[in-house]
Amino acid sequence: MSHPHLLVETDGPVRTLTLDQPERRNAQTPSLWAALADEARSLGDDIRVVVLKGAGASFSAGIDTAMFSAEGVAGEESMKGLVARGEDAVDAAIATYQEGFTAWAQCPAVVVAQVHGHAIGAGFQLALAADLRVAALDAWFAMRETGLGLVPDLGGTGPLVHLVGYARALEMCATGRPVSAPEAHAMGLVNSIVPAADLDAATYSLVGGILSAPDEAVRALKPLLRAAVDDPSREAQLARERRAQGPLLTALVDGLG
Missing domain, CATH: 1.10.12 (Lyase 2-enoyl-coa Hydratase; Chain  A, domain 2)
Known part of the structure; x- marks a missing residue:
């Protein structure tokens, strides 16, 4: 499925998916998650590497918080409307949302997240959904869900604990504090960090290394x-x-x- 805020480009065996709503710092919605899941599930054998990136100043500042307002986001079900349908409906909806993140682990291609600027909440969890992460020195990672009285629920808790350990994951999620790119690299959260000007080159150097293997x-x-x-x-x-x-x-x- 196409989505107005997801740019899909293919160059031989490499497919690049760009979150493309820079004026909203690539805020995410359920329809975007559905499009991401569809992209992951429909990858053919001709695609060997997928790059996830964001347009503008940030990778993604997370869920569009307007969804929690009474007005909601045009074309999306508001959280207020979802909760009114009952607990089973909430559980089923979240399971569907999670597919936009968990489907990347099941797809045959190697998935690389190219992160710059903010990677907050759902943005952080999308980076965690990738197999590998390359970050610009200006990147910041944060789980802000607890500050809203929620928990991360888009598949990010498992990868986070695996990468940084229980204690660090708990501290990051409970406090919501931002983690800089150098700290993220030191704790094993990202594979490499480079100046922002070199981010594309570093990402596609990694992609080239993957493609060089059979x-x-x-x-x-x-x-x-x-x-x-x-x-x-x-x-x-x-x-x-x-x-x-x-x-x-x-x-x-x-x-x-």
Whole structure:
């Protein structure tokens, strides 16, 4: 599905998705999350890398808070209207919203978030939904949901705890304090940090490195490593390694003649 605030560009095996509402610091809405989920689920085998980025001064300042007002956002269901439908409706709606974030872990391509400016709330969680993160030195990350009396609910809590540990994740979410790019890099939240002027070059250098590896191996590698996070059982992971390696090894040996 197309969306007026999501720019989709394809250059060979690389697809770039740009949150494109800079005048609102790329504030997010449910219709945008639906479009993101659709993009993730519809990726073909010709796309090997997806880059998520934001237009203007920020990656994304989070959910459009106008959704919590009585007027809501044009074309979107207001949170007031959703809550009035009852607990089951709220649960079902959030499950749908989460797909715009969780679907990226399931897609075959490697997903790279290119972050600059603000990555707050839903913006932070979208960066966490990517496999890899490259940040400009001017980037700031923050979970501000608790300040609204809410919790992060778009799939970001699991990746955050995995990347930085329980204590840091709790402190970041409970206080909502901004985390600078250098601190984020030091704690393992982002893979690399560069001056803002070099962000595109650094991102696409990483993309080039991914593309330089054989496609079949990278496609097998992503679910293999993701599974180690979701199910860290040593025996289960060893079995997954064997299953992934079998066809790759066969193809390599067959190719040697």
